[in-house]
Amino acid sequence: MFCEVELVRNVEVTVEKEKRDGVNLQRYIITCLLENLLKEKASKDHGYFLAVTSLKSIGKEEVKNESESQCVSFPITFSCRTFLPLEGEILHGVVRHIFRRGLLLKCGPIKYVFLSARKMPTYHYVGGENPVFSSTQSATIGNDVVVRFSVLGVRWLEKRGCINKEFVMLASLEGNTSLGPISLSDSDEFDL
Template sequence: MFLKVQLPWNVLVPAESLGPMLQRSIVHHLLEDFAQRKAAKDVGYYVAVTSVDSIGDGRVKQGTGEVEFPVLFSGTTFKLFKGEVLLGVVQEVLRYGVFLQCGPAETVFLSNKKMPDYRYVLGDNPMFLNDKLSSKIEKDVVVCFVVIGTQWLPEKREFRAVIGLDVDYLGPVS
């Protein structure tokens, strides 16, 4: 789910960037920092900065040659919630399940135990096959799924999601 959030961050600006284009420099460093942080436990994956709401007075950081500005900005994030029905693209097929990508979430796992009526087929292009429905789950296929749970991985700054196809209308999308 996409969320509208308002976040307070401290933006570090090198002293040599101070000058007549200060506001532009602060926004530039905010956007760089935003792109590198990837995600946060409480708001999910960072997607976009939509507006800079306020920039506070800078404070010199001793011994670093940088000035720290408190910035309040609005943005968009993406977070997976338990019970949510979403679409993902299969990235890897393994005997015990498949890994999908759903937006910025790259570690979405669908266990073979959560795919009733599908069986694993080994080969050059491994897949899960449902004989009754004549449907396949293979690399690059779009799959409709339900989120069973998520786990925050602080060392990687990302979420791991476990999903399922336990309801009739979930599965590969034509």
């Protein structure tokens, strides 16, 4: 689900940078905000940060003394478009890996969507050099195929192995006849 949220973040600038670039300070602060959001990537409450849609305000500077370097902090209020997956939603994903027990899909910024073979009741695994899941209705799910699925579950992982600040999802093709592989011309998904 796409949301529009209002957020407040503090951006720190060294005092030397503030004095030297007074004219371009606002541009520099906004650039720092965007870089910080890119590093932050997502939050449990709001989802993935997609785009800053409006800048509400840059607050008054607060001087911070940290050992030898002096920093100035600016509170920034802004609106941001986010993507937060919810259980029960119908989404599209691209198949990245096929295993005997299911598929691994990518859905926008979400890299880890698992669709278990148990949640694809009309499909069966066909192994080989290029494994696929095939259906009795002549539908085939292979690598790079777009699949419409229902979100069965969503979990936020702060840090686990190589996964850092990510949502992971479980998917299903049960309960709706419109779920399954779709042709690219039917896809309204866009790459986030």
